[in-house]
Amino acid sequence: MTLLDRFRPPPPQNHPDPAVRLAYVAELPLSERDLIVAAAREDEDVRVRRAAVAKLLDPSVLAVIARDDAEASVRDEALTMLRDIALDSFEGVDEAQSIAAVDALADARTLAQIAKTSVREAVGLRALSRLEPASDSHLFASIARHAALEPLRQAAFERLDDRADILTVAINGEFKEIAMAAVDRLADREDLEQVVARAKNRAAAKRAGAVLRDLDERTAREAAELAAVAASAEMMDPEAEGERAAREAEAERAREQARQRAEELAAQTERAAQDAERAAAEQRVREEADRSVREAAAAAAREEAAREAGRRRQADEAEARTRREGLNRVTQLIARASALIERPDLSLKSATRLLRDVRAALADVPPLPSRRDYDEVVQKLKAAQAALTPKVQDLREVAEWQQWANIGIQEQLCEKMEALRTADDPEAVARRIHELQEQWRQAADVPRAQGEVLWRRFKAVHDELWARCEAHFAAQASARMENLAKKVTLCERAEALADSTSWLQTAETIKRLQAEWKTVGPVTRGQEKAIWERFRAACDRFFTRRQDDLTKRKALWAENFARKEALCVAVEALAGSSDWEQTSAEIRRLQNEWKAIGPVKKSRSEAIWQRFRAACDAFFVRYAQRHDIARAERVAAREAICAEMEALAPSPPDLSAASAAQAASSLQPAALPQDDGAASPDVPESASEPPAGLVAAVRGLRSRWQQELAARGVDRDHAVVLDRRFADAFDRVLSRWPEVFAGTDLDPDANRKQMEALVRRMEDLAASLKGGSPEDVALSPTTKLAAMLKEALAANTIGGKVDVESRRRAAQEDVRQAQASWSRIGPVADDAKRALSERFQRAVRQILASGEAGRTG
Numbered sequence: 001m002t003l004l005d006r007f008r009p010p011p012p013q014n015h016p017d018p019a020v021r022l023a024y025v026a027e028l029p030l031s032e033r034d035l036i037v038a039a040a041r042e043d044e045d046v047r048v049r050r051a052a053v054a055k056l057l058d059p060s061v062l063a064v065i066a067r068d069d070a071e072a073s074v075r076d077e078a079l080t081m082l083r084d085i086a087l088d089s090f091e092g093v094d095e096a097q098s099i100a101a102v103d104a105l106a107d108a109r110t111l112a113q114i115a116k117t118s119v120r121e122a123v124g125l126r127a128l129s130r131l132e133p134a135s136d137s138h139l140f141a142s143i144a145r146h147a148a149l150e151p152l153r154q155a156a157f158e159r160l161d162d163r164a165d166i167l168t169v170a171i172n173g174e175f176k177e178i179a180m181a182a183v184d185r186l187a188d189r190e191d192l193e194q195v196v197a198r199a200k201n202r203a204a205a206k207r208a209g210a211v212l213r214d215l216d217e218r219t220a221r222e223a224a225e226l227a228a229v230a231a232s233a234e235m236m237d238p239e240a241e242g243e244r245a246a247r248e249a250e251a252e253r254a255r256e257q258a259r260q261r262a263e264e265l266a267a268q269t270e271r272a273a274q275d276a277e278r279a280a281a282e283q284r285v286r287e288e289a290d291r292s293v294r295e296a297a298a299a300a301a302r303e304e305a306a307r308e309a310g311r312r313r314q315a316d317e318a319e320a321r322t323r324r325e326g327l328n329r330v331t332q333l334i335a336r337a338s339a340l341i342e343r344p345d346l347s348l349k350s351a352t353r354l355l356r357d358v359r360a361a362l363a364d365v366p367p368l369p370s371r372r373d374y375d376e377v378v379q380k381l382k383a384a385q386a387a388l389t390p391k392v393q394d395l396r397e398v399a400e401w402q403q404w405a406n407i408g409i410q411e412q413l414c415e416k417m418e419a420l421r422t423a424d425d426p427e428a429v430a431r432r433i434h435e436l437q438e439q440w441r442q443a444a445d446v447p448r449a450q451g452e453v454l455w456r457r458f459k460a461v462h463d464e465l466w467a468r469c470e471a472h473f474a475a476q477a478s479a480r481m482e483n484l485a486k487k488v489t490l491c492e493r494a495e496a497l498a499d500s501t502s503w504l505q506t507a508e509t510i511k512r513l514q515a516e517w518k519t520v521g522p523v524t525r526g527q528e529k530a531i532w533e534r535f536r537a538a539c540d541r542f543f544t545r546r547q548d549d550l551t552k553r554k555a556l557w558a559e560n561f562a563r564k565e566a567l568c569v570a571v572e573a574l575a576g577s578s579d580w581e582q583t584s585a586e587i588r589r590l591q592n593e594w595k596a597i598g599p600v601k602k603s604r605s606e607a608i609w610q611r612f613r614a615a616c617d618a619f620f621v622r623y624a625q626r627h628d629i630a631r632a633e634r635v636a637a638r639e640a641i642c643a644e645m646e647a648l649a650p651s652p653p654d655l656s657a658a659s660a661a662q663a664a665s666s667l668q669p670a671a672l673p674q675d676d677g678a679a680s681p682d683v684p685e686s687a688s689e690p691p692a693g694l695v696a697a698v699r700g701l702r703s704r705w706q707q708e709l710a711a712r713g714v715d716r717d718h719a720v721v722l723d724r725r726f727a728d729a730f731d732r733v734l735s736r737w738p739e740v741f742a743g744t745d746l747d748p749d750a751n752r753k754q755m756e757a758l759v760r761r762m763e764d765l766a767a768s769l770k771g772g773s774p775e776d777v778a779l780s781p782t783t784k785l786a787a788m789l790k791e792a793l794a795a796n797t798i799g800g801k802v803d804v805e806s807r808r809r810a811a812q813e814d815v816r817q818a819q820a821s822w823s824r825i826g827p828v829a830d831d832a833k834r835a836l837s838e839r840f841q842r843a844v845r846q847i848l849a850s851g852e853a854g855r856t857g
Contacts (some may be wrong), residue, residue: 016044017459019466020437025051037061046071053077059085059097063104077106086114086123088529098123102130112139115156116147128159141165145173170195170204179204189215196268209268216261222806246302263494272484308489319367326366330377333361337384341391348395355388358443393502409443410454430469433462455825484523487531490516492536503546510539554601561600564608567593570616580626587616638705638722645701645729648694649736690737695744698733702746730827745826752828758818762843765811769850810848815847831853 010273012024025048033056040061048072049065056062066078085093086101102123104490105111111127118124124147131139143156145168157178160166166182179201186192186208192215195208288468340354340779341348362381368374378472413436423429440458444451490513500506523531567590577583594612598604622629691697705726733750734741741747821839 018048019463021045021048022051025055028055030055030057033058040065044072050077053081056081057085057093057097058093059100062101066104068514079107083110083114085688086127086390086769087117087526088120088123093529095120095122099126099221102126105130105658108132108139112143115143115152119148120154120212121149121151124149128152128155130287137162141168144169144178145175150175150177154837157181163188163333167191169192170208171200173199173204174715176201176203180207182278183207183211186211186637191269210611220259302698309425320369323367323369327368327373327377329373330361330366330368330381333357334377334380337388341384341387346391346395348392351388351392351395355385355392358385358388364391401520404447406443406446407450407454410440410446410451411442413440414454414458414461417458417465420465421461426469426471429465433465433469437462480522480524483521484527484531487517487519487535491531491535491538494535494542498538498541499545500542501549503549506542507546514539546815556598557601561604563597563606564594564600567597568608568612568615571612571619575618575622578622578626578629579700580623583619584623587619591616608766635718635722637727638718641705642725642729643700643721645698645726645733647728647733648691648697690740694733694737694740695746696728698741698746700796702730727830747826751826752836753827755822755828755833755840756824759836759843760838762815762818762840762847765814766843766846766850768810769847811847813851815844817845 012020015021015024021039022045025036028035028039030036036052036055040056041048041064043049043052049069053062053065053074054077055296056065056078062078062082062085066075066082068074082101082104084097086105088098098118098120099122102111102114103126104129111130114127115124115131118127123528128140128143133194137160140156144153144160147156153175154177157169158336160169163186166185170179170186170191173182179199180203183192183195183204186195189212192208192212196205196212199205199208237620335728337354337358340350358381362378362385365374365378365381368377417433417436420429420432423432446454468658491585494510494513497506497510517535522528569591571587574583574587600608613709734746738748743750745751789798818840830835
């Protein structure tokens with residue numbers, strides 16, 4: 001043991017002060033069984049042992065204490081706990097524990113009380129079996145009259161042998177079956193007459209009267225039979241006639257007396273029945289009065305409950321504020337700890353105080369707004385504690401000499417404790433004593449010699465003041481009553497919610513009530529089981545109804561899941577369709593149908609939704625890319641035309657052709673669908689003769705190509721490459737078999753001549769509009785100007801202005817016709833076509849420009 005350990009205060013269970021040990025035992029939870037058993041069996045103070053016994057729920061340990069403890073009050077307390085366990089007065093006590101408690105008891109009256117009041121048949125029968133029939137017959141009679149359970153009453157009655165006990169059960173029995181069974185076992189006339197006159201149970205009195213009537217009738221019959229026998233004997237003996245007459249008279253008197261007794265008994269039975277009816281009527285009147293009183297009390301209780309609800313709402317708001325304030329305080333403590341831990345000049349006092357605050361905060365974390373806040377705060381406090389502990393240890397080892405300073409602190413604590421002698425509030429004194437004890441523990445590290453003197457001084461004043469604070473502990477009894485009232489309120493709230501159909505909201509409310517139930521302390525002994533069963537029954541009723549509703553909803557969820565799965569199959573079948581508009585409308589209709597279907601099981605909802613959504617998204621992604629897909633298809637169509645054209649006149653591969661093919665393939669999109677196109681003739685590479693139908697095939701390919709060009713929808717890069725590719729293939733075909741295309745619309749020479757004719761025509765027309773002939777192009781500007789003036793004068797003098805306008809309109813019509821004819825001309829060599837196109841376009845622009853100039857002039 002180190003020097004510091006020697007001066008540390010002992011643990012609470014080993015503290016030399018019995019009051020400290022008593023307070024420690026009072027605060028121990030029931031789950032700390034070993035500590036409670038140790039205190040109950042080993043502590044030297046009677047009060048501590050008695051308090052520990054009051055928290056024990058182990059029948060075997062209680063039986064040992066009830067047998068071996070030296071103090072009678074501790075033994076009595078152990079017997080009381082065994083009785084309460086046998087009667088199931090505590091929450092969580094099972095049947096086996098109750099039976100074990102019965103086996104540990106030996107007092108006959110206690111066992112009889114358990115048999116009469118127990119609500120568990122096995123426990124009651126075990127208690128009944130522990131009684132001795134010979135010495136405890138009156139207890140069996142009491143159990144037969146008052147036991148709460150019918151099997152216990154029957155078992156106790158079957159063990160009765162004494163006539164007086166059976167008569168007592170018949171007269172005083174409150175239960176019909178037992179009272180009538182007791183009447184059936186009575187044979188003495190006086191006993192039956194007492195039952196008729198005094199029985200509390202009307203059915204028992206009637207049964208006794210019937211038995212008496214049967215007995216009188218049987219007696220009368222026996223007397224008549226005897227008289228008949230005597231008469232027959234006297235007929236044989238004439239001398240006995242006088243005696244026979246006397247006997248008949250005697251028999252007649254006996255019959256008359258029996259008849260009178262029967263009438264008296266019937267009248268007595270009727271009076272007893274009338275008395276019982278009057279008593280029942282009086283009882284009904286009293287019950288009616290009691291019901292009125294109860295209704296008035298219930299109305300007052302409801303008003304009080306409404307007021308209590310208002311108070312609870314205010315308490316809830318106050319609790320919410322308290323939680324926020326607690327979070328702020330703990331957050332400030334964590335921030336302060338973080339700042340101090342990083343300081344290089346941290347003192348032992350500051351570190352110790354901070355560590356103590358952190359430990360106190362960890363030990364008593366205030367209520368916080370949420371569980372997440374709680375976990376985060378606890379984690380940060382533990383981290384701060386882990387960082388502070390080695391620092392404090394190092395500082396303490398360096399500054400052990402500062403322990404002498406605690407002597408002054410303890411002297412101050414002694415003075416404060418002595419100052420409490422003048423205080424009048426015992427509760428404040430008890431609270432202050434606890435505070436001073438805590439401060440004393442914090443300053444307990446002092447030199448041993450001075451510490452013992454100060455401790456004796458402090459403890460003497462503490463013992464003196466604590467004797468005055470016993471009333472503070474008596475207040476705990478009233479606190480139990482308050483806890484009972486709180487739990488009754490919780491039961492009423494749970495019962496009010498038991499028939500609710502707001503499943504989620506009510507379930508959360510009941511769970512909060514259950515959590516609040518756990519926070520309420522213990523209640524008055526003997527009320528624990530009843531109040532707990534009431535609360536649990538209300539909760540079980542709601543959750544059973546909720547489970548039944550959940551079963552129905554699961555069936556509905558399964559049906560909805562099947563419908564949604566069918567929709568998934570339908571959408572997946574449509575996901576690859578290219579009928580864009582019709583498929584889009586159908587999928588939107590299926591989506592609306594999906595929305596109309598109810599919910600499914602939560603664990604399967606996300607998966608089925610993702611499946612449906614994935615199928616819808618697969619189509620709509622393709623729908624969004626439909627133009628790209630169409631463009632790819634058109635590129636593929638042009639690719640097919642080019643391939644067919646290239647197949648008509650294949651050329652041996654060279655570097656330039658390979659480069660062109662590579663460029664074309666780099667521009668072609670990946671995974672494009674290939675169109676087979678029209679069937680092309682099978683032309684072997686080495687064939688010298690043109691294939692049959694070559695002109696028709698080329699004309700058809702060129703027509704298809706022009707249709708594709710008219711359709712457009714191909715990006716510029718692909719268009720340029722494919723145009724070049726088609727043109728190259730087309731030129732190879734024409735250049736390979738020019739004699740085949742001679743004289744057709746595909747003959748390049750004939751087409752070139754048509755172009756030249758159109759070019760000359762347009763150039764002549766342009767020159768005529770300028771007022772000259774083609775030969776005038778070589779004239780000087782002065783000569784051109786003079787010719788123009790001459791033409792203008794002629795037009796002004798002879799009205800030729802109108803004729804010029806007609807010529808211009810005719811020229812524009814010729815341009816349109818020429819452009820249409822130009823577009824219909826077949827293929828021409830590129831060089832020639834380029835030069836002729838430039839001349840044609842230049843002439844057309846001149847003609848159009850002349851027309852515009854004429855209109856503006």
